[in-house]
Amino acid sequence: MTDTTVHVPVAEAVHGHRSATGLSNTKLAMWVYLGSDCLLFGSLISTYLLLRHRAVQGPGPKDVFDIPFTSVSSFVLLMSSLTMALAVASIARGDVQRNRAWLATTAMLGGVFIGGQVYEFTTFYREGLGYTTNIFGSAFYTLTGFHGIHVSVGIVMLMSLLVMSIRGNLGPERAEAVEVVGLYWHFVDIVWIVIFTVVYLIP
């Protein structure tokens, strides 16, 4: 009888499967995805830039934007990048307790950002800006809505990591899983850095 047990090299067990480059497949795949996601957000941002001042009826950007409120939301998302970086650093050190705390804090800050976005959308709607009110509304809701969906997916991934950690399935040997989710989270943050400047701050 032949032995069918697959012996996984120690390096692969710790850092995930390696590609021909010697790099982790998972991490490489995440970077390829993030590079391609730049094209998605590039298309949405350029569409918004072309259409935002072409509304012939209904409210425009100057009528609805509340910059102080959005600035607080932006700051919250920016600080969630710090807590995510601390989560990645703590799991790499093997500090599972701190990792859980930072993951939970990051998810909470993401939740606060999404709550702010829901409040903003609701306020805009009450002020007369629906998705089909004018072309500015369509472009704005599509761009910021897509970003909000990305943040929500990130929160789900963070909560999944938290559940894995509580069940004892997320130790230092799976630090790369936290790092890859961290890459996604930071990407969501840098997209917002661009959106905040281009959509909100530049009139």
Added chain:
Amino acid sequence: MSTVAEEHVHEHPSDLQYVKIALILGVITAFEVATYFWKDASTKLLVVILFPMMTAKFLIVTSYFMHLRYDNPLFRRIFFFGLILAAVVFMIALTAFNFFSDDYLRFLQ
């Protein structure tokens, strides 16, 4: 061919360094928000002021929080290839729609 050990070329920042980086990002954001209260500033001037600050924040997050400064250069090349491709493609698209021309600015007025 690089090995597992070579994937991380240098040591990552410490927790304290991460906090300092976040403080710098917070200060830049405060300067960005301050431009909103500068009512006399023209759009062109705001673009000149805000774009370098946005780019700085973008590069700080990608370099330090996303570890592009420390990780294997292949990750950096893959990401910036996508980013630069997106920038070039959509700059061409915006130019094709006369976004940067005076005609477009007159249309807005």
